Amino acid sequence: MSFAATHWPHAAQVNRVARILASCACVVAHAHAHAQDSPADPAQSLPTTPPTLEIQQVTGSAQAQRQFDSAASHSSVAVDAFTAPTPLVNLSELLAGQAGVVATDRGNYAQDLQIAVRGFGSRATFGVRGVRILVDGIPATMPDGQGQAATAHLPSASQVEVLRGPLAQLYGNAAGGVVQVTTRAPRPGGGAQAGVALGSFGQRLVDASLDFGDQRLGGLLGVSHFETEGWRGHSAARRTHLNAKLQAQPDSRTRITALVNLYDQPMAQDPLGLTRAQFDGDPRQAGALATTFNTRKSVDQNQLGLVLERQLSDTDSVRLRAYGGGRRLTQYLSFSGAAANSAGGVVDLDRSYQGAAATWTRAVRLPSGLPLTWTVGAEVNRLSEHRQGFVNNAGTSGALRRDEQDGATNTDVYAQVDAWLSPRWRAIAGLRASQVRVKVDDRYITPANPDDSGARNWRHTSPALGLVWAATDQLNLYANAGQGFETPTLAEMAYSTGNTGPNFGLAAARSRQWEVGAKWQGTHQQLELAWFDTRSQGEIVPVATVNGRSVFQNVDNVRRRGLEVGWRAQWGTWAPRASYTYLDAHFGSAYAGAGGANVAAGNQLPGTARHAAQLAIDYAPTTRWQLGATANVSGPVFANDVNSERAAGFAVLGLHAAYGWGGQQAGPGAGAGTTRWQLWARLDNVFNRHHAATLIVNDANGRYFEPAAGRRLMVGLRAQFM
Template identity: 55%
Template sequence: MHAATGWFPGSSPLRRRFGWLLLPPALVLSAAAEADETTLPDVVVSASRAEQRRFDAPAAIDSIAVNPLTATSPLVSLSELTLTSPGIAVRDRQNYSQDLQIAVRGFGSRSTFGVRGVRLFVDGIPATMPDGQGQASTFDLANASRVEILRGPFAQLYGNASGGVVQVFTPDPPSSGFTGRASTGFGSDGQWQAGVMLGGGNDKLGATLDAWTYQTDGYRDHSAARRYQLNAKVVAQPTTATKITGQFNYFSQPLAEDPLGLTRAQADANPRQAIGAATQFNTGKDVEQTQAGVVVEHQLTERDSLNFRLYGGGRQLTQRLGFSGAAPTSAGGIVDLDRTYGGAALAWTRKTTANGLPLQWTAGIEANGMRDARHGYVNDNGQQGALRRDETDEAADYGAFAQFNWTVHPAWEIVGGVRASMVRLRIDDHYITAASPDDSGTSTYHNVSPVLGAVWHAHETLNLYANLGRGFETPTLTEVAYGPGGTGANLGLQASTSRQGEIGMKWQSGGQRLDVALFDADSHAEVVPLANDNGRTSYQNVDGVRRRGLELGWRGAFGAAQRLTAGLGYTYLSAYFGESFVNAQGATVAAGNRLPGTARHSLGAEVAYRPWGQWMVGVEAKADSRVYADDLNTQAAPGYFIVNLKTGYTFKVGATQLYVFGRIDNVADRRYFGSVIVNEANGRYYEPSPGRRFFVGLRASL
């Protein structure tokens, strides 16, 4: 562990270099780039948009070090990395057509596809669209250096749908010389992964290029997938005051079959099956996405710096749903989407003093937009049929923000900020018939999100903090598309607002650290389903949704050589409806019903031991309590407990370092449901997880 630093009596001041509020630079230390499981990640930027130690951050935040050489998993899914991170639920649905389910403190649990309620970023570039819906499938985990997970009120300063923030950071190119890495691996259910990374440069110019592929036959019938990804990063530093980072990303998923959900009886009879509609309509999704961006960081003076980002991209998607959609009032069973998106932001950071103590603040503006050409067609047994939907959807968000850290006493900091946001959704309907009236319209949402907190550096090994803030989440374009009865748009749907508070403690000493946080959040106008008509789901607002709980995270290393390491993450979450309402089936949801998709208790733990430096053996354990699948709380996935085994061995051949690894997941071959499809209209809520399976791989680094 690093020695604690901060504004303590008799100690030197904490040195902080403040970054950009919405676009922190890729702050990658060489030690982090070569970190392994024994390292406790130290640097974060997400909480205060500043480079600082995780221990000193004024909020609940995890920094997960990623070593693409010595990771004991294929690094395809974020769920591989978050086992011991409390407060976040990342459910691998074993369905690459629908992406992961990601929720932070219960925010995002309602999503049936994509990610909602949680903001996603890669090297500061948003992976969440202006309407609040994001995709985690494009994360470049095979070349990541760390993942940061921000929970609580300070996430609200990221704007719309900030129940939490997940940021993936990739390393900068080497400042001298050349580096290379190659990997391959295979496992159960036809899994195969391969990738390569090349990088080189000097102190003025450097670049990295990585490419990888992953394919699987799938655990269930009709769940095969293939993915390809290419990422490039160029960093130029023409002067000591200016740094320019260029990024390019290409993602292709030409195959992602969707086995659809199962009823409880179907899942109990054969968890690997796909229902007949999956094969009849060839359910699945094809995706291609291209994105490029540039970041400019310029130091004006010793105290002032400017940061600028500009990015843009395109996404093409074809999705075949599990019904024909032939009815005149239907939107069709095939979705065809052509999206363009982009954005820009500018921020000014100033470091100064007040009463002889540090005061640092950042202020800026940003704008992001997207435009979808959306078509719907009849699904004629897997083939494209007649047109049923033709519209242009647009979303834009504009924000102005300011944030400060003020050391008012050697042992006290006041932290705070405010963000003013405007989000505009627009639908231009070009398919107008007697059965499908004009759905065109516009809706605009405004919100001001203040956050205020305090940090007490009680001791060099102990920090205490408290925060209070307010945030909001607009409905997505998908959620405003249809009004009650499946006709007309629902642009009168309100944005959800929330009040969040937390108190926390961070302790670290002697190779161990402990984080504890208590949180409470009240939401008004939460978005929930209202009705489903011919595949057209409409939504409504309900009040009084409550999320409260406890997070506990612990990590430690033992012995003179730290051969034994262990970690644990536990979350208690009480998420429920505070007021009754009528659901999509016309039934009354009672006040006090649990929020579907949330587990009251979640636990993740791991232990790793190195008999000698080159060899590692480890055990992982994961447990979730019961998860309800519907608002009525009549359907639920039982709780489960599974154990995984892993091992890895490092050796050298000449100048090449090699790492061979293997893992067995679900050693006891338990049957369980890793995820549920919340409020699935046909009652097929359950997505079974695999039984016992293995993965082995080999990586080489030069």
């Protein structure tokens, strides 16, 4: 496949992209002018510690030590797009094996990944909810709590981080956990990289990147195109992704970063979930209604972000962030929606969104000489969308059934203090006050469909407190506690039981969390353990189905508690690692669920496995070879609140290998003009195990199961020009 076959955005998108790139050019030109007036000392750079409400970037020994000393469960995965023996298409490739985290590829690009942290997010039937997604500090989670992970361009990334537990609540609404993807810095002196890959079931991948400039003014441009015919019937997809980072450092105290992200997925077929009989009989089939209604989704999203970091003095720094973008989506669902009071089986969404944040950090020394850092900040994010619904006439758009202008806004202020109380004790305390407002302006008013306009506000204050004791130089013990909240998304509050319009009475879920943990690091090993307990009130769960759409309610006394263990080592050429998660997520009280069915106290939350583990080992016998194996194990998972149906547990094995040659043999000091090559291959589900990748929890028609792909092979070749 060549780049000539790539599907690029249409004319309207091109105009929007041109405006974005022009804005970036103005920013870079302005920064370059300042750089010429005030030459920077190459030996100086900005402080590596970002504001304390941002996840720390663990890219060197100093940052790694700060992660070890933190009062939180925090893990980081380094990304090298050249040496990684994986295509870097889905975030699940990097998050697999992180204790407390479940990230699964549905094999369905019409529904995005499913990401859950300590049980938060496991009930999402599409997109990501309950977990905040950040890309370079810019939210990929909207103000109402709904997010998407697909727009993170992994070939451009340097690392992926996960923050779990009470301190994640300091990120505001729907922060059961935080996942941040960080784009790498442009390589000084420039360079280029290109790669191709082919895999089972029609997988095809082409990607390329270009670095230019120097430390004072440089940039990175990455583009990738992915296609698949799909393992299941009616599951083909294609998408093109462009990511750019322009970075200027006009002086030793200032850094300006412009970020451009363009995502175009013109086609993603939806094979739907399967019933138990269909799943057992032929897991590769599409749902019966997938072809009847030609279920599918198309989406394009364009975004620009600007970040200014300024060291005001030896003690004070500020960080300013602004971003904006647009998202256009059309989705064909598996029903007609022709009834007069239905919202239609075709969703047409045109969304714009923007936000800004400002953070001020002061780092000082106490009279004792110990460090103290405090941070204050404010953040506002807003979305406005024109949502329409049409009748699905066997895969074509018919009569209008819904027309409304929706909006959501969150306004937050926050503060945090991080102090060493003694050489062995460290404390962190934070507070975030949030207000979330959603509104619906109904423009489709008929005798059968009265005006359903309305609005709803939620307010919440999220405190968090953590304490670390450095028992020895190798062992830290910590504890923390906090409160959080999760508002209903616009999709969850769209329908009410009496079909009287949006469910403005739906409340936000509130949670109280605590955890205790230990971190130990030896010469060649690291071990982390954490025990956590979360109690939620007002958990958002389904109560009924109206015209094919779910209606939600609040229930109290939902509990998530468990144990996380993570271990890794480096013994010469061998690098083993293991993780284990025990999660007891259950309803503490009985309630009437969907259709009036009784949900008994003690029932397990659907979509959560009580036991999950990964064991992996990498072997590098020479600088040229990489070999590895990964075993993933999961216990059974219930599919609905009443626990009447479940997916069996499974164990799958994956293998990977890579062989490199060229300039890498010359060592880190290889000069300009060096070319490196990397041939890689991976074989997933080696024994072709039949199991469910994900579940569509509480599906009203019993189509719970989304089968995992069988044995599959992918082979790729990359070249890097320095």
